[in-house]
Amino acid sequence: MILTFWWGLLVHGVLASSRCASPNATTYLRSESTRLMEFSTKVLKDVTLNECARTCSENTAVEQCLSFEYDSSILQCSHHSDDGQPFGASVLAKAVPSISFFQQICLLEEAICTAPYSFERYPQSILVGHSMHVINVDGLSDCLSKCALLRIFTCKSVMYYYETGECIMNRDTKFIFPNMFRQNVQDTLVDYFENNCADEISFTEL
Template sequence: MERFLDNQAELCLQAYPNLRITCATAYEQRILLNEHECRDLCLKMSAKTCQYNKIRMKSCVPSVTPTIGFLLFVNDDCDFGESKHVNRNVTSKQSTFTAPGNNNITMMRQGKKSVIMDDKTQEVKINATVDTIKLYGSTSYYSSRKNEPQNEFRNIAMLSNPEDCLAGFSVYIEAIDGIQVIDEGMATFQTRTPKICLHKCMKNTLNNGSLLPTNCRSVQYDRITKRCILFNTSITPIGNAYYTPNENTVYFEKICISDMVRRKCEIVLRRIPQYILVGHATAAINASSHNYCIEMCLRSLEMLAFTCRSAIYFYEYSKSNCILNKDSAQTRPEYFTNEREQKVDYIEMDECHSTRGHSLNNLINNRQ
């Protein structure tokens, strides 16, 4: 029976991460150990939809608002279950609106529970079957949840060489506080501040001013030893360098973002691997890459009519894998939490591009 259900699940169920139904009443709820048990129960009950809460570990049948931590199963009407509790008339009673110019965008309105998916409100179809095998992300690491300032490094972001990115793209900097790269690097030297260390990477030079043999992709600074290490690779899952927690180090990585972004300042992005902002999604889009997800966040006011303060990118999904938020860990710290199963990055925008503005002095002075 177990093998039968596994085979039927592959044929009949589509799984969508970070979606949940809020306009229907469940006719049964059970506490289950994992999403596989929820999937099997969905098949046995012949339910139209089932949702599983990975955070609270609760299965809800039947179970669409994008929500981090939920997994939504959609049954393609395969009728072989033990029960006939099928609700074929579950529709939203809330108003909806269309995201401008992009059919791959799901918009959420705070307090309205509105959903748009491929311009079809009543049909949950993303035309992609997502594997429901349990996914394991990289180990969580030390991360300061304080208001990490960013302005100390803004003026350095404009110093990169043109060959760092293709034509039509510019270098942005991602800062990760609290990790140490497990790699020898291509150059190691001592310098007084992380700002000087980052400057060397941006200019692709050694401490004595001579050019590096290959472009610097990332750089790490140890606040205790004052040691600066330049790398020609980046950390996983984008690159192949592994890392470990170290509260005394700060890591910077170059990324290339389209010049279609109208830069209001030299932006430094705060990146935190394996963290998410629970329950505050404003839009969910299909992003081809980590960098494109960031680009859409930076262009959110122009494209989506709201200011995106943070983005969450899920590496193992191709649909609705980029969550854009009007809030951030700074505005909603109580909802900022570790994600231990899926490979994910939380990226926080520099507030210099919005109305508030804050600085990143702690990357220099933190814990010294």
């Protein structure tokens, strides 16, 4: 089933190119059981997820690597010069559970941990009733960086509303409260993200 989220133009301050300018650095958003409906520019076999992410970030080819798919069942890495929604116009589609899609994003350097990706992305989803901190931000990158570096509590998940710039941070996740997790939200453009670096980042004052 194709995921029809046509909102690339609403995402700003996320990624100008495949290289992030200081004080930002490159990391990735992971979408499980998802693939990009575009041909890959490069395929690597028998590589780890860390190696796949590193080769995409360090790619110097004419066709930049902006995203990649990783199939954990066969250890295969597929680079893409296109990006999927919400960063690009390319359409995302459902895939088998072993395949995950990774989108490049620029976050503050201190907000990035050693994991190959910083956040898990769940399109058009929200966690109801557990918001702890609500702010308006300049874009998705700003929202995710602030979540990763939040000092007053550990931000384990966050929701970002693309049309309003509202960034809603939670100290709980959908795994703790699955009955409060809502998918396929209608009438607004929102994503739910889980912080993959929650146990590794040293908190700083924002």
